[in-house]
Amino acid sequence: MTATNGITLRVTELKKYYGKIHAVDGVSFVIPSGSVFTILGPNGAGKTTTLEILEGIRVPDAGEIEVFGVRVKQIDREVKKRLGVLLQDGNFEPYLKVKEVVKLFASFFPAALSVEEVLRRVALQEKGSAYIRTLSGGQRQRLAVGVALVNDPDLIFLDEPTTGLDPQARRNMWSVITNLKEQRKTIILTTHYMEEAEALSDYVCIMDNGVIIAEGTPRELAARLGQETIIEFSAGSIDTEWLDQLSSFGKGVRKDGEIVYVETEDLVETMEQMLAWSREKRIPLKNMIVRQPNLEDVFLSLTGRKLRE
Amino acid sequence: MKGILRVAQAHLLTALREKITLFWFLIFPLFLLAILTLIFGNMGAEGEISFAIAVVNLETDTAGPVDFAGIIEGVFEQAGKPSEEGKEPLFVISSPASGEALEDFLTGEKKATRFGDRAAVIVIPEGFNQCLLLRVMGDGPSSGPDCSLMIYVNEGSAASGMATSIIDQILAGVERNILTSMGRFQEQQAIPTETLWIGSSGTEVLYVDFLLPGIVLMGFFVNGLFGVPGSILFARDKGVLRRYWVTPLTVTHYLAGFSVGHLMLCLVQFAILLLLGRFAFGATVTFCQPVSIFLLLLAAITFLAFGFFVASVAKTANTGMAIGNILNMPMMFLGGLFFPVAGLPLVLKAIVYVNPLTYLAKGLRVSLGTEVGTLSVSMIAVPLAWIAVCVAVASWRLSWDVER
Known part of the structure; x- marks a missing residue:
């Protein structure tokens, strides 16, 4: 069940200050019901504080929160009955069993799914009698998701759900989130993985220094970079002088490790110049690919930093 | 209510499954009971010294x-x-x-x-x-x-x-x-004299009967002083509490559940010590008197409050353990748990007088008839005062990692 106006959460001018530090400085956004809304931002951008306010752990200094069609000053017990929260740094008592943990959290809500149903949803049926301390990282994260879903919530917070997981466990988590999308649950997601944000998000907002600097669908955000195309190749060690030469072929150039990115709005012209330059300088353009800009490029152009820095 | 009972159950299960907790809450008191009874249990018995x-x-x-x-x-x-x-x-x-x-x-x-x-x-x-x-x-x-x-x-x-x-x-x-x-x-x-033996037969007080109430109190004390701050600070530091705060469970609910779980743990501890004391060491005290039961409950609550106090002044679980250790020895040995504390220097007597263990141990033993004396208001008032102080400090200082 979601709000009747099709909006699950509306945040207006949300503020949270710690002395002179403006952790959240007037953040506003709207999350339509049944959508996946992703908040991106480097460390210290204010996304965790924003999330903690919306999860009910912190109290905002100013701003309005409208959740499920009701205006509240802060997230209270009544709202929490309809929230499901996967914390980034939360833990369980290591000496409890999986079933006991699910029962414990189920007891906090007036209505909850059965233990079996929760474990089925996160594929942990065979681990019901296992102690928490014996679970792998991926299994613990799945249990955390299960606990977040124990009350069959309408609004779900997933704070970096795949951080620290191996590729297989990450894929499993994506599958769980995709299932939630199919159930038309409203999800607020934070992640450090751009491909995750692109694959799962309906809307993305990018935060930096406590404010939102860009917002839209992944496609809309990528379009902010105009008609650009990215040419990537592996260069090994390369002189700064040569980078300056490359930059004259396109709109801009940057280097990250051994990878060189050349941005251009005229792909054919830039490619011809680069190939001639490669022959002349005897620099092979290894592993060269041509692609459209993605969220990482958008994030970089907006903040000057990579998301995982 | 359901949530409170589940928190209590979780606390109890966690404590009973953790080996280090089991050692300090059950094995150590039993070990102490055995050692002290074996060393001092036969003192004063007729014909036992040669x-x-x-x-x-x-x-x-x-x-x-x-x-x-x-x-x-x-x-x-x-x-x-x-x-x-x-x-x-x-x-x-x-x-x-x-x-x-x-x-x-x-x-x-x-x-x-x-x-x-x-x-x-x-x-x-x-x-x-x-x-x-x-x-x-x-x-x-x-x-x-x-x-x-x-x-x-x-x-x-x-x-x-x-x-x-x-x-x-x-x-x-x-x-x-x-x-x-x-x-x-x-x-x-001749001047008439009559020799009355204490500790030999009949209505005498056995050392184990003197010791067992002290060991029970020591168990409660250690349970509160180490178990309470250890559990709370570990749960806070490791983010266990955070998971609770994003649900409708409030800090008050959690505290209620935690306290119920702690008292249940004390009850388990008491039952085991009593049974082993009676059947393995020959103790005769039963703790059935209403005053004794009341004092046991008061002791468990006092040391629970003491645990909250330690948790409120410690920033991490390790600091909590260190503070617990600093308080543990002087309070335990200057509370008359194992030996009478008469004849101490003035400085040490000051600790004896403010120590809630002194009053609880004396009150419990008097109520059980294992120590001479009468029950007094101080035996309840002093522990109650400690509860009030500890709860006040904990309410003021204890951080739950959530804004309310």
Whole structure:
């Protein structure tokens, strides 16, 4: 069940200050019901504080929160009955069993799914009698998701759900989130993985220094970079002088490790110049690919930093 | 309500499944109970302490009317035999080997006393019978070397001191019997005395009955001082509490559940200590009196509050453990849990007077009849005052990692 106006959460001018530090400085956004809304931002951008306010752990200094069609000053017990929260740094008592943990959290809500149903949803049926301390990282994260879903919530917070997981466990988590999308649950997601944000998000907002600097669908955000195309190749060690030469072929150039990115709005012209330059300088353009800009490029152009820095 | 009970259950299960918790909450108190009972449990029981002594009778003139030397030697020989109930004799008497000269035997026994192998050597000198007879009849000198029994003891030995005291009492009894039998002493003129044994039979207080309430309180104390801050600070530091705060569970609900779980843990601890105390160590106290039950509950709540206090002044679980250790020893040993705390220097007495353990231990023992005294208001008021202070400080300072 979601709000009747099709909006699950509306945040207006949300503020949270710690002395002179403006952790959240007037953040506003709207999350339509049944959508996946992703908040991106480097460390210290204010996304965790924003999330903690919306999860009910912190109290905002100013701003309005409208959740499920009701205006509240802060997230209270009544709202929490309809929230499901996967914390980034939360833990369980290591000496409890999986079933006991699910029962414990189920007891906090007036209505909850059965233990079996929760474990089925996160594929942990065979681990019901296992102690928490014996679970792998991926299994613990799945249990955390299960606990977040124990009350069959309408609004779900997933704070970096795949951080620290191996590729297989990450894929499993994506599958769980995709299932939630199919159930038309409203999800607020934070992640450090751009491909995750692109694959799962309906809307993305990018935060930096406590404010939102860009917002839209992944496609809309990528379009902010105009008609650009990215040419990537592996260069090994390369002189700064040569980078300056490359930059004259396109709109801009940057280097990250051994990878060189050349941005251009005229792909054919830039490619011809680069190939001639490669022959002349005897620099092979290894592993060269041509692609459209993605969220990482958008994030970089907006903040000057990579998301995982 | 359902949530509170589940939190209580989770706390109890976690505590009972954690090995380190089990050691401190159950194994350590039991270990202490066993050790102290074995060391001090038999003190004061009749015939359970025995002293190695030697009686060297150098008197050769036994033809007189009374062989006083023989009587004294016989009394000590009798004291060296096991009682009819099979209890250990008071003395283990060493005798000269067959054919061994008495002088050589005496030299050897003195040497054994010097090395602590004998508690005392009693020497009856030659001419003792004649001299003593003259003295009893009032015809001889009032004192003289021949009339004196010589008792060799080791000055640095506690056993020598205790044995000398017992030997003096036996000799006084022998002397009185001799004087009475010779008409020189009127029994009815003697100051009447009656010896009442404590710790031997009947209505006496066994040491284990004195100790068990102290061990139970110590269990509650350790449980509160280490278990409460350990659990709360670990849960806070590791983000366990955060998971609760994003649900409808409030801090108040959590505290209620945690407290119920803690009291259940104390109940389990108490039940195990009581059962083992009674069936393994022979304790007779039952803790069935309403006042005793009330004081046990008060103790558990007091130390729960103490735990909240420690959690509120410690920033991390490790700091909490360190603070607990600093408070643990002085409070435990200056609370009269294991030994009486009378006769301490003034500084230490101050700790005794403000220590809630002092009042709880005294109150519990008085209510159980294992200590002399009367119940007083302070036995409840002092712990209640501590609860008030601890809860006030904890409410003010304890961080739950959530804004309210």
